[in-house]
Amino acid sequence: MKTIIEPFRIKSVEPIHFNTPEYRKQALKDAFYNPFLLHSDDVMIDLLTDSGTSAMSSAQWAGIMTGDESYAGSPSYFRFEEAVREITKMPVVIPTHQGRAAEKILFSITGGPGKVFLSNTLFDTTRANIEFSGAEGKDLICEEGRHPAVPAPFKGNIDTAALERYIKTHGTSGIAMVIITVTNNSGGGQPVSMQNIRETAGICRIHGIPLYIDACRFAENCYFIKLRESGYKDKSIIEIANEMFSYADGCTMSAKKDAFANIGGFLALTDEELATRCRNLLVITEGFPTYGGLAGRDLEAIAIGLHEVMDEHYLEYRIRSIEYLT
Numbered sequence: 001m002k003t004i005i006e007p008f009r010i011k012s013v014e015p016i017h018f019n020t021p022e023y024r025k026q027a028l029k030d031a032f033y034n035p036f037l038l039h040s041d042d043v044m045i046d047l048l049t050d051s052g053t054s055a056m057s058s059a060q061w062a063g064i065m066t067g068d069e070s071y072a073g074s075p076s077y078f079r080f081e082e083a084v085r086e087i088t089k090m091p092v093v094i095p096t097h098q099g100r101a102a103e104k105i106l107f108s109i110t111g112g113p114g115k116v117f118l119s120n121t122l123f124d125t126t127r128a129n130i131e132f133s134g135a136e137g138k139d140l141i142c143e144e145g146r147h148p149a150v151p152a153p154f155k156g157n158i159d160t161a162a163l164e165r166y167i168k169t170h171g172t173s174g175i176a177m178v179i180i181t182v183t184n185n186s187g188g189g190q191p192v193s194m195q196n197i198r199e200t201a202g203i204c205r206i207h208g209i210p211l212y213i214d215a216c217r218f219a220e221n222c223y224f225i226k227l228r229e230s231g232y233k234d235k236s237i238i239e240i241a242n243e244m245f246s247y248a249d250g251c252t253m254s255a256k257k258d259a260f261a262n263i264g265g266f267l268a269l270t271d272e273e274l275a276t277r278c279r280n281l282l283v284i285t286e287g288f289p290t291y292g293g294l295a296g297r298d299l300e301a302i303a304i305g306l307h308e309v310m311d312e313h314y315l316e317y318r319i320r321s322i323e324y325l326t
């Protein structure tokens with residue numbers, strides 16, 4: 001494999017604590033073999049999660065200093081809103097403290113007993129928020145996605161035939177929405193093809209079912225589309241993202257992923273009436289609509305990170321590092 005260099009310079013480092021295998025064995029035992037209970041000081045190589053693990057860029061740290069902390073109408077919010085709109089083209093942008101807060105707000109309104117949410121695979125917080133509302137979540141992953149050892153380009157796809165069968169058997173009245181998770185994190189971070197998203201959107205449109213995207217790794221998914229799907233080789237990441245989001249009625253996002261931020265998330269929507277209901281809930285749970293659960297500096301860091309994540313040198317480096325590890 002040809003080695004590529006990291007497309008960044010490292011300006012700041014944080015030393016890790018060295019310990020011994022015996023020490024780590026004892027720490028694991030003391031944590032009842034649950035890595036979530038470990039003290040991170042005891043961990044030398046941390047593979048717990050991909051969440052919040054990216055170093056922020058120098059531009060993001062500069063944004064932290066220039067973030068405006070006004071309670072309402074902060075310019076940092078407007079920069080954040082513009083960055084999300086540029087990618088999703090959705091008119092409504094609602095900041096939240098994490099992805100799960102966006103899910104909680106959306107599903108509190110659209111979920112409830114008797115409702116079902118269909119997906120390629122629901123992430124655990126997504127499923128938990130759906131079930132907490134009294135609704136049910138159903139994963140309809142494609143056949144390739146069920147076989148970890150079998151290579152295929154888009155193993156995160158939803159099984160569109162199974163989706164159609166479900167609609168035919170159960171009707172549409174109980175279906176709250178279809179959610180496509182990109183990339184499919186709980187299914188091994190596998191990508192979803194544009195063709196699959198387009199086909200799913202077509203089915204949803206015919207039956208009047210809303211389609212949402214869980215967008216945590218939207219840029220990575222777009223890069224896989226560029227690499228692996230015919231017709232996208234010469235398109236930029238933002239063009240691919242614009243097309244991907246054009247098929248959806250809304251999206252939820254954890255900014256701890258493809259926005260390189262320490263904290264944050266958002267809900268973006270096309271439906272103004274639903275947006276009003278979401279904002280009303282936001283005010284009593286997260287905060288005023290121009291900060292959600294975030295500080296102005298976080299909004300600034302997310303706005304910058306959303307641009308930076310679409311750099312193809314970064315995406316190439318990210319995908320190649322994983323290839324190298326596997």
Ligand SMILES: Cc1ncc(COP(=O)(O)O)c(C=O)c1O
Pocket residue numbers: 051098099100101123125126181185186214216253254255256264265
């Ligand atoms: C696909 C997916 N959806 C939602 C979430 C929830 O986001 P957060 O951790 O910001 O609440 C995550 C986080 O890992 C995720 O990977």
